[in-house]
Amino acid sequence: MTDPATSRGRAPMARRAAVVAAVALAAATALTVSGHGATAAEARSPERRPTAAAPAAALPEPVQRLDIVGTEYSFEISPDPARGLKPGWTEVRFENVGGEAHQVMFAAPKPGVDLATLAQAGSGDSSGASAIEFVNMLGGVSYIGSGHEATAMVDLPEGIVLAMCFVPDPNGVAHALHGMSAVLMVSGADGAAPNATAAPGGKARSRKAEKVRGTIELAADGYRIPKTLPAGWYLVKNTDRGEPGKGLHELSVLRLQRAVRAPGVREIVDDLAVNATPSVGIEALGGMGAISPGFEGYVRLDLPSGNYLAVDFMPDPGVPTPHMVDGYYATFRP
Numbered sequence: 001m002t003d004p005a006t007s008r009g010r011a012p013m014a015r016r017a018a019v020v021a022a023v024a025l026a027a028a029t030a031l032t033v034s035g036h037g038a039t040a041a042e043a044r045s046p047e048r049r050p051t052a053a054a055p056a057a058a059l060p061e062p063v064q065r066l067d068i069v070g071t072e073y074s075f076e077i078s079p080d081p082a083r084g085l086k087p088g089w090t091e092v093r094f095e096n097v098g099g100e101a102h103q104v105m106f107a108a109p110k111p112g113v114d115l116a117t118l119a120q121a122g123s124g125d126s127s128g129a130s131a132i133e134f135v136n137m138l139g140g141v142s143y144i145g146s147g148h149e150a151t152a153m154v155d156l157p158e159g160i161v162l163a164m165c166f167v168p169d170p171n172g173v174a175h176a177l178h179g180m181s182a183v184l185m186v187s188g189a190d191g192a193a194p195n196a197t198a199a200p201g202g203k204a205r206s207r208k209a210e211k212v213r214g215t216i217e218l219a220a221d222g223y224r225i226p227k228t229l230p231a232g233w234y235l236v237k238n239t240d241r242g243e244p245g246k247g248l249h250e251l252s253v254l255r256l257q258r259a260v261r262a263p264g265v266r267e268i269v270d271d272l273a274v275n276a277t278p279s280v281g282i283e284a285l286g287g288m289g290a291i292s293p294g295f296e297g298y299v300r301l302d303l304p305s306g307n308y309l310a311v312d313f314m315p316d317p318g319v320p321t322p323h324m325v326d327g328y329y330a331t332f333r334p
Helices: 004-008 016-034 115-124 262-273
Strands: 064-071 074-078 088-096 102-109 135-144 149-156 159-164 181-186 212-219 222-224 232-238 249-256 282-291 296-301 307-311 329-332
Touching: 064 102, 074 181, 088 102, 088 135, 102 149, 102 282, 135 149, 135 159, 135 249, 135 296, 149 282, 212 249, 212 296, 222 329, 232 282, 262 307, 262 329, 282 296
Parallel strands: 064 088, 212 232
Antiparallel strands: 064 074, 088 149, 102 135, 102 159, 135 282, 149 296, 159 181, 212 222, 232 296, 249 282, 249 307, 307 329
16 A cells, blocks of 8 residues: 555645645746736636536546556656647546646636736735635546546636646655646647547547536535445536635545544644644545646545545635645545
């Protein structure tokens, strides 16, 4: 069993400052790629309305597939996103070949947001409120331990999309600040044909529509997880419509080395929140990366039998503690 605390030297930490610094850095990189301080109106299409909350009967057909390999500290993305990506549902397969835990999460500037302003806000606001409120978090693959892989579906909007790893290194520095970020230009110019999945190397392969096994809801008061979780695809939707600027959530799936009673689970959560190593071994198996309120994505789960803990590392603007400290966590068995 892989213990992410062992493989990284430490367990995950509260990541408000890391997230903001990573967004600011990626925004600065996007400025270099695009060549100017493009506004969202210039860089992407008008804002899409959040997808309807009703669960889907079948998985959407992806317009393309991205194979992403993570290590210390970079992404290797195939096919090369510089060729141009199509907007729409994109299958993301993420493999961690590094020694530390990694993740890939996607963000898009909100309509009207100037990337130069985004970068400036992130670098000048230690609370983290400014930069993160300028982007929509689209999901991705939550953090996975060394040697693991996971798959998700992300609905990419047209324009600039930032791919980042927010996981901190043993010294608390976000991997994105070491260069583990990428700028994706989504324009529809050279992407794969609709109703096909782009295989590595750019070739397209057809596939039959897959059924969605169930829905995992990121509600205002916590996770709503199906009683059973057979292997397959799950719709993950964020229905938290609380105060403006709040309600960002993620689904990070951890397998516990053994069954733990409620007080022990709380101790694990408190340890994770302060970057301490829990007394119970944990195995990070992915899940859905951070999603803004009203957005949704899909994640493929194939969980071995055992005891699991779902946690939300995301905080509210200006608050240094993750939601799990306030009770946003849940234990479950597949």
